[in-house]
Amino acid sequence: MSKRTLMKGTVAIGEAAIRAGCRNYFGYPITPQSELLEYMAEQLPKRGGVFVQSESELAGISMVHGAAATGQRSMTSSSSPGISLMQEEISTIASAELPVVIVNVTRGSPGLGRITPAQSDYNQACKGGGQGDYKLIVLTPASVQEMAELTSLAFHLADKYMTPAMILGDAFAGQMMESIDEEALNPKFEEPEKPWAATGVKDGKRHMVLTAPFTDAELITLNERLQAKYRLIAENETRWEEYRAEDADILLVAFGTPSRFAKAAINSLRDDGYRVGLIRPITVCPYPYQVINEYAKHVSFFLDIEMNEGQMLEDVRLAVNGQCPVHFLGGGGGKLTPPDVIVAHVKELCGGDKI
Amino acid sequence: MTELYKRPDFILDEPFTYCPGCSHGIVHRLLCEVIDELGIRGDTVGICSIGCAVRIWNFIELDFIQATHGRALAFATGAKRANPDKCIFTYQGDGDAMSIGTAETIHAIARGEKVTVLFVNNTYFGATGGQLAPTTLPGQKTTTYPEGRTADRIGNPIRTCELLSTLDSEGYIARVALDTPAHIRQAKAALKKAFQTQLSGEGYGFVEFLGCCPSNLKLNSPVEAWEWIGNHSSKYFPLGEFKLPRSMQEV
Ligand SMILES: Cc1ncc(C[n+]2csc(CCOP(=O)(O)OP(=O)(O)O)c2C)c(N)n1
Ligand code: SF4
Ligand SMILES: [Mg+2]
Numbered sequence: 001m002s003k004r005t006l007m008k009g010t011v012a013i014g015e016a017a018i019r020a021g022c023r024n025y026f027g028y029p030i031t032p033q034s035e036l037l038e039y040m041a042e043q044l045p046k047r048g049g050v051f052v053q054s055e056s057e058l059a060g061i062s063m064v065h066g067a068a069a070t071g072q073r074s075m076t077s078s079s080s081p082g083i084s085l086m087q088e089e090i091s092t093i094a095s096a097e098l099p100v101v102i103v104n105v106t107r108g109s110p111g112l113g114r115i116t117p118a119q120s121d122y123n124q125a126c127k128g129g130g131q132g133d134y135k136l137i138v139l140t141p142a143s144v145q146e147m148a149e150l151t152s153l154a155f156h157l158a159d160k161y162m163t164p165a166m167i168l169g170d171a172f173a174g175q176m177m178e179s180i181d182e183e184a185l186n187p188k189f190e191e192p193e194k195p196w197a198a199t200g201v202k203d204g205k206r207h208m209v210l211t212a213p214f215t216d217a218e219l220i221t222l223n224e225r226l227q228a229k230y231r232l233i234a235e236n237e238t239r240w241e242e243y244r245a246e247d248a249d250i251l252l253v254a255f256g257t258p259s260r261f262a263k264a265a266i267n268s269l270r271d272d273g274y275r276v277g278l279i280r281p282i283t284v285c286p287y288p289y290q291v292i293n294e295y296a297k298h299v300s301f302f303l304d305i306e307m308n309e310g311q312m313l314e315d316v317r318l319a320v321n322g323q324c325p326v327h328f329l330g331g332g333g334g335k336l337t338p339p340d341v342i343v344a345h346v347k348e349l350c351g352g353d354k355i
Numbered sequence: 356m357t358e359l360y361k362r363p364d365f366i367l368d369e370p371f372t373y374c375p376g377c378s379h380g381i382v383h384r385l386l387c388e389v390i391d392e393l394g395i396r397g398d399t400v401g402i403c404s405i406g407c408a409v410r411i412w413n414f415i416e417l418d419f420i421q422a423t424h425g426r427a428l429a430f431a432t433g434a435k436r437a438n439p440d441k442c443i444f445t446y447q448g449d450g451d452a453m454s455i456g457t458a459e460t461i462h463a464i465a466r467g468e469k470v471t472v473l474f475v476n477n478t479y480f481g482a483t484g485g486q487l488a489p490t491t492l493p494g495q496k497t498t499t500y501p502e503g504r505t506a507d508r509i510g511n512p513i514r515t516c517e518l519l520s521t522l523d524s525e526g527y528i529a530r531v532a533l534d535t536p537a538h539i540r541q542a543k544a545a546l547k548k549a550f551q552t553q554l555s556g557e558g559y560g561f562v563e564f565l566g567c568c569p570s571n572l573k574l575n576s577p578v579e580a581w582e583w584i585g586n587h588s589s590k591y592f593p594l595g596e597f598k599l600p601r602s603m604q605e606v
Contacts, residue, residue, distance in 0.1 A: 023437060024433065024436065026432075026433060050437055052432065052433075054462075055462040056458060058426065058429070058458075058459075059458065062459070063429045063433035063436075065420075065423075065426075065433065066420060066422075066429065066430030066431060066432065066437075067433035067436065067437040069430075070420075070438050072437045074437070089426070198400050198418040198419065198420050199398075199418065199438060199441055200397045200398040200400060200441060200442075201396055201397050201399075201417060202397060206416055208418065208420075208421075209420045210419070211421050211423075212409065214413065
């Protein structure tokens with residue numbers, strides 16, 4: 001049997017990142033993820049890596065850009081306001097087509113907000129928080145174990161597609177202590193060679209990591225190339241979990257922490273005779289439109305549950321495409337929808353009819 | 356016959372897109388000469404920044420990483436920390452390094468990052484058409500302060516070398532001018548020291564080049580541009596070495 005260990009979410013990210021070969025971490029403190037910064041500060045220098053506390057998030061993500069351009073796995077982490085500051089650079093990393101990993105342990109916003117758990121950076125992460133037509137690969141862990149697994153996956157996918165990947169977590173998943181399978185901390189893929197790395201002219205060949213194309217035509221070509229890449233990522237890398245969905249007549253949709261509340265609610269509703277299931281997007285960008293679209297042909301309705309004012313709701317509606325009703329339960333600023341609230345809401349939507 | 360001067364062979368055969376009399380071309384050449392003389396071309400990576408010299412990579416055949424506006428020294432920090440055995444330099448304008456990138460400049464120097472900075476002070480935001488820079492001289496006209504810079508409206512210029520030399524980190528800081536052949540020779544010597552300080556592992560090298568942006572000053576010839584540097588810019592920004600690494604200090 002594999003060994004289990006008790007770990008905090010943010011620490012699981014840090015350990016998985018180092019084991020995945022992350023050599024460089026640059027970041028600026030912000031709650032609720034400073035433990036990740038501190039873990040990297042303590043561990044990376046001991047294990048042959050680089051840690052620098054940057055003067056700001058602007059500088060932090062730019063240091064990541066500089067280190068990644070030399071072909072080394074590099075990351076930063078922050079929480080909502082800090083991630084907002086990084087947006088110009090994130091767009092630039094996407095246009096430079098560089099592999100970089102960014103962690104957002106989201107807090108309640110807008111503005112400075114509070115350190116309550118929230119999912120209100122969904123749109124910023126998935127719809128391009130910075131300028132231009134770019135996308136990130138956005139992975140949403142729902143447990144400490146998944147924080148580890150998705151971190152190694154993020155490094156792998158970033159390298160594979162030469163694009164920035166983001167771990168979009170919430171303060172619950174970040175702060176929670178949970179028992180995990182130690183194996184989850186280990187990478188499942190080899191790091192590829194990086195012949196494009198800018199480390200000096202070699203054998204008469206130079207390397208350039210540029211972001212601004214030279215001509216108008218080249219900018220159009222870059223946009224076309226990026227879009228083709230995003231289509232390929234959507235085809236190959238869309239990930240989701242289905243929970244008791246197969247025979248369901250009602251489907252909940254939730255990612256991250258609310259998906260755990262949803263599962264508990266489903267078990268209790270099933271005991272009461274309601275055929276309820278869950279679609280849990282693991283990648284929210286690319287989004288599992290197709291599976292939701294298929295289920296929409298058969299179910300009575302969807303209930304989207306989020307810790308925000310309904311940002312993913314638009315994607316659920318896009319996927320359902322009018323085939324059945326889509327309801328919403330949730331709210332921003334740290335509002336929670338625990339299992340009993342979900343149970344009551346589903347029963348109310350059913351008007352007391354078991355289906 | 357000895358050859359006293361030649362075009363460094365890794366200046367690419369592309370026409371410079373700079374205006375006549377612009378200082379960027381001179382700094383490009385000095386950079387190539389120094390890298391050539393130090394024999395470090397295969398281990399050098401340049402960080403180019405946003406400004407008129409944004410496409411320096413199109414003129415010089417080195418590895419380049421293109422930074423966002425103001426962030427070049429954060430890029431350089433990342434690249435150098437990840438590769439301590441490589442030579443990393445930034446090429447930045449005065450707007451880039453001392454307006455939008457002031458924090459990155461001060462903190463990289465305060466941390467003593469072992470990188471070399473080519474800081475081209477032409478007293479303007481050249482690329483965007485001649486707006487006020489943190490280095491615009493008192494009275495100098497800009498598109499955003501057409502009556503000329505006054506302290507009561509926007510404060511006085513920042514003397515970058517003086518400011519940075521108050522920081523307790525190890526490095527080389529010098530201000531040079533690009534107006535006369537003698538000054539250009541001094542500029543090259545300073546740039547060489549700025550690279551040597553990085554290569555010896557002692558610290559950073561920071562060279563401020565007083566240049567000119569004749570197009571925005573509406574000057575009529577390169578000669579007028581060079582005269583302007585001597586008559587105006589170097590009057591406000593004194594030339595000299597502001598900090599030396601230990602190995603260059605006389606005992
Ligand atoms: C975030 C951001 N803001 C503004 C600009 C526009 N911009 C480009 S270059 C520049 C000023 C450059 O001035 P300087 O660094 O002095 O370089 P010069 O052109 O004078 O050599 C500005 C404001 C930009 N590219 N990015
Ligand atoms: S605008 Fe000024 S800085 Fe830009 S190329 Fe022309 S002279 Fe040089
Ligand atoms: Mg300038």
